[in-house]
Amino acid sequence: MGEAKARGPYAKTPARRAEIVRAARDSFAEKGFAKASLRDIAERAGITHAGLLHHFRSKDELLAAVLADRDAEEWRQGLAEVDHPARLGPYLGALLRHHQKAPELMRLWIELAAAASRPGHPAHSYFVERYERGRALFSEGLSAGAARSGLREGISPESAAVLFQAVLNGLQLQWVLDQELDIVGPVDDFVRLLFAPDGE
Incomplete structure (x- = not known):
């Protein structure tokens, strides 16, 4: 009876999936992807x-879901907190410091993104769509407030969006390789390069 209850009706409810993703995120962060097991994740989630x-x-599918969940959470947070270019630098700095608390997840994201560059990889479509969506949202945000966005002359919102993703990804890759490296300062510098001071 207890086993039947634990196994449940196997309904793919969003709540159950969210519990599994949270359990997987904890397991991957603590043990690394290679050492984390599906049985451990199931136990953490309270299912068989x-x-x-x-x-x-x-x-692999679960890892992609963990990273997608993190992406969605960070996009929601960014949209809520960044309503002016002056807030972008502090937000990105806080985001990078948060990522640095879970270096294994950062490393897994980099490894999966590289592997997914192959068209046949199961996460290929997700990463293609993720980058397309990210560029679109970032450039739309800048375009919508073009008069007050303050982008430096000659930099288009579309170009800024591509640079934004390249800088964030590149800084995190460098930090994974050298965890003594300061990546918060450079991201502040990058934002200052993108946006002209008020009145310039």
């Missing part, structure tokens, strides 16, 4: 191994 496999077919 078979129950977990009903929602996620593999550890």
Whole structure:
């Protein structure tokens, strides 16, 4: 009876999937992707191994869901907190410091993004769409407030969006390789390069 209750009706409810993703995020951060097991993740989520496999077919699929969940959370937070270019630098600095608290997740994101560059990879479509969506949202935000955005002359919102992703990804890759490296200062410098001071 207890086992049947634990296994549940296998309904793919958003709440159950969210519990599994949170459990996987904790397991990946603590143990690393290679050492984290689906059985450990299932136990953390309070379901059986078979129950977990009903929602996620593999550890790779679960990792993609963990990273997608983090992306969505950060986009919501960014949209809520950044309503002016002057707030972008502080927000990005805080975001990078938050990522640095879970270096294994940062490393996994970089590894998965590189592997997904192959068209046949299961996460390929997700990463293509992620970058397209990110560029569109960032450039739309700048275009919507073109008069007050203060982008330096000659820099288009579309170009700024591409540079934004390249700088954030590149800084995190460098930090994973050398965790003594300051990446918060350079991201502040990057924002100052993108935006002209008021009145300039």
